[in-house]
Amino acid sequence: xxxxxxxxxxxxAGEKRAALVAYLTFGDPNVQTSLxxxxxxxxxxxxxxxxxxxxxxxxxxxxxxxxxxxRALDRGASLPGALDAVAExxxxxxxxxxxxxxxxxxxxxxxxxxFAERAHAAGIDAVLTVDLPIDEIAELATPLAAKGVAVIPxxxxxxxxxxIARLAPFNAPFVYYISLTGVTxxxxxxxVDPARIQMIRDAAQAPVAVGFGIRTPADAARxxxxxxxxxxxxxxxxxxxxxxxSGAPARVAELVAALSRALxx
Amino acid sequence: xxxxxxxxxxxxxxxxxxxEFGGQYVAETLMPAIGELEVAWRAARSDPDFWxxxxxxxxxxxxxxxxxxxxARLSAEVGAQVFLKREDLNHTGAHKINNCIGQAVLARRxxxxxxxxxxxxxxxxxxxxxxxxxxxxxxxxxxxxxDVVRQSLNVERMRLLxxxxxxxxxxxxxxxxxxxxxxxxxxxxxxxxFYLIGSVAxxxxxxxxxRDLQSVIGxxxxxxxxxxxxxxxxxxxxxxxxxxxxxxxxAPFVDDENVKLVGVEAAGDGVETGRHAATLTAGxxxxxxxxxxxxxxxxxxxxxxxIAHAHSISAGLDYPGVGPEHAAWKASGRATYLARTDDQxxxxxxxxxxxxxxxxxxxTAHAIAALDEVAASVGKDGIIIVGLSGxxxxxxxxxxxxxxxxxxxx
Ligand SMILES: Cc1ncc(COP(=O)(O)O)c(C=O)c1O
Numbered sequence: 001x002x003x004x005x006x007x008x009x010x011x012x013a014g015e016k017r018a019a020l021v022a023y024l025t026f027g028d029p030n031v032q033t034s035l036x037x038x039x040x041x042x043x044x045x046x047x048x049x050x051x052x053x054x055x056x057x058x059x060x061x062x063x064x065x066x067x068x069x070x071r072a073l074d075r076g077a078s079l080p081g082a083l084d085a086v087a088e089x090x091x092x093x094x095x096x097x098x099x100x101x102x103x104x105x106x107x108x109x110x111x112x113x114x115f116a117e118r119a120h121a122a123g124i125d126a127v128l129t130v131d132l133p134i135d136e137i138a139e140l141a142t143p144l145a146a147k148g149v150a151v152i153p154x155x156x157x158x159x160x161x162x163x164i165a166r167l168a169p170f171n172a173p174f175v176y177y178i179s180l181t182g183v184t185x186x187x188x189x190x191x192v193d194p195a196r197i198q199m200i201r202d203a204a205q206a207p208v209a210v211g212f213g214i215r216t217p218a219d220a221a222r223x224x225x226x227x228x229x230x231x232x233x234x235x236x237x238x239x240x241x242x243x244x245x246s247g248a249p250a251r252v253a254e255l256v257a258a259l260s261r262a263l264x265x
Numbered sequence: 266x267x268x269x270x271x272x273x274x275x276x277x278x279x280x281x282x283x284x285e286f287g288g289q290y291v292a293e294t295l296m297p298a299i300g301e302l303e304v305a306w307r308a309a310r311s312d313p314d315f316w317x318x319x320x321x322x323x324x325x326x327x328x329x330x331x332x333x334x335x336x337a338r339l340s341a342e343v344g345a346q347v348f349l350k351r352e353d354l355n356h357t358g359a360h361k362i363n364n365c366i367g368q369a370v371l372a373r374r375x376x377x378x379x380x381x382x383x384x385x386x387x388x389x390x391x392x393x394x395x396x397x398x399x400x401x402x403x404x405x406x407x408x409x410x411x412d413v414v415r416q417s418l419n420v421e422r423m424r425l426l427x428x429x430x431x432x433x434x435x436x437x438x439x440x441x442x443x444x445x446x447x448x449x450x451x452x453x454x455x456x457x458x459f460y461l462i463g464s465v466a467x468x469x470x471x472x473x474x475x476r477d478l479q480s481v482i483g484x485x486x487x488x489x490x491x492x493x494x495x496x497x498x499x500x501x502x503x504x505x506x507x508x509x510x511x512x513x514x515x516a517p518f519v520d521d522e523n524v525k526l527v528g529v530e531a532a533g534d535g536v537e538t539g540r541h542a543a544t545l546t547a548g549x550x551x552x553x554x555x556x557x558x559x560x561x562x563x564x565x566x567x568x569x570x571x572i573a574h575a576h577s578i579s580a581g582l583d584y585p586g587v588g589p590e591h592a593a594w595k596a597s598g599r600a601t602y603l604a605r606t607d608d609q610x611x612x613x614x615x616x617x618x619x620x621x622x623x624x625x626x627x628x629t630a631h632a633i634a635a636l637d638e639v640a641a642s643v644g645k646d647g648i649i650i651v652g653l654s655g656x657x658x659x660x661x662x663x664x665x666x667x668x669x670x671x672x673x674x675x
Contacts, residue, residue: 056436056571057553059445060292060452066435073571080566104290105552106570109562131290131552156294158455163296181294182453 002150005097005125005173008047009207009228017264018224021209022046022256023101023233025068026085027054027077029245034072035085035092037240040249042096045260048209050128050231053082053102060130062185064234068241079106079115083122090123097125099152104129104140112143120147126173128152134166141170155200155208157181167204174207174229175200179214185234187213194226201228217262224263232259268316271484272477275516276590281469282557284596286589289468291448291555298455303470305375310477315370322366323481326399327356329363331482333489333650338620345640348493349653350486352510353625359655360482360510361392361463367478368461369396377459380404383447385412385440385506386581386628387419388655389463394428404428407446409439412580419659437574440584444554464507465588468555472512472588479513486650487517499643500525503652504631505545505602506581508588510654519599525642528591529635531577532604542575543604544587545595553585558592561585578607578663579627581655605634611667614657626655627663 012019054072141151156178211231223230239251309315323329332351340347352360384390390406397404410432436442451460465472503511505528518524533541551560561573577583594600613634
């Protein structure tokens, strides 16, 4: 369902605003509540939901998301559970595009063909794997493409022009630009150079969402001026953790609504 | 033959892989850095100036060549001709320093100004802290909080050498979590930082580079065994955690199919109990810390693809992954892999102490514990070289506790 993801960015562009991509960890604070959180986030105005699959060794994530993943694993969250959860969200009528975020080993152990089949059946629009750079991604992208599920390439501040030039063939619905060298949630986002975003946009022929270190509505508004989308993760995960489980959907939805307003939705 | 010429004869990975294993499964942020490292390594390994600097340090500072010692009493007990390749006699007490010297020289050539490393038993942390002192580079070591407790002597050594030791509280609080934390540091400080990985694990080019640097073990052993007995050995035996001392011993011999290569993993409480670190013996193919290789990972629906806890009395073998070249050797049948339990390792440690007056590391003791089986396959005139990867000083507290309360992993 790559089209749904493209449309989300096109709709935002049509409204002359950046798309809001909201990251949440599946299974945090527990499996049932995390479904309610995602549903609330969709209603509160997120254009795209990035759903993290908890992993035992999240080596690209900072303390907040590490702990969220540990909580989720303690509650029995898993890759098959995340696929079932997306199917359940679709049954509940959530139409927001969903990008499954995670690390490669669970997908590899499930088997890429089986994963592609199940991701498609569940209603997942795209998959983002932090530890599959473009050099290794074909082994996942090819079976996913056969099922109409996209992969989202990552670009970092350290990515060379030569690497960025290799994005075109992916025909990605969007590209994720990491605003800083570091792990998720580590420090405040540094300003990004609009010329660099434009270069990535041109090379990939796709909209560019910026993430890492964007926490507040003011941060979001600042990045929205240069990018086609902004990704907020750690700040939402902190809302999940910042109170009792039953209040999590409302707490997260409130921040999403504020972010959404800041983007002019 | 010069070192560069000897190194040129070792197998090179193709496309960053040994067979289907290896690769570069890391965050995009690190890709340019490992690309830069690969270019630097390719240049260094064929550069005689690089090797003359490394070889001089190995000789004057580390004390190489390490001895190949004919262990007569042990030979008589196991029923084969056993030679011990004495990496325990190296400065800092294990093979780890061979790799650290090479990577530190490379880091300096690359203009990197800060060293980071992960450590399990603390041997690699000590070796890294040592070369950092020698090269006047700031150094930070990540070590699982559980290992900080069970290898406290090594923590003190690292601190005395001027390194900062960060206990890692996440996950299982052992080596794999230390490696996650080191990767997080590297991704944050990738511009000026050199990540000195301690085994033949991690993304390409690390498994290749560390294997080349550790191949000094096998290159020396080959010359020494010829000098001693005038022929090739029948078998090589070494313990396998990430697999660096084994790969370094095996690599120069792989072309000679008559030399059996035997790696020995940690079976912990027993492979059948599920509490072990026998990755090649009981794991499956997966992706961990940047490479595709064998891993200990769950396969049931509830925990699909989560990395499993490894268990071993020896912190240096307590790792749920293994180097990709070992996976390739297993797949091709070139090497065989056995596993020995905590108790078998302890008994072997005692046996080596009693017969030869050598107190080896608990990691190394796993290799000693496989000697009876290997000896049976080569016969009493068969020649076996054992990689004696390290000395046991760091393990004396663990061994003493275990001897007073059998069956308990302290
Ligand atoms: C003495 C000794 N032997 C072996 C190992 C295991 O490492 P590898 O398998 O890379 O040789 C260690 C690791 O700490 C060690 O200290």
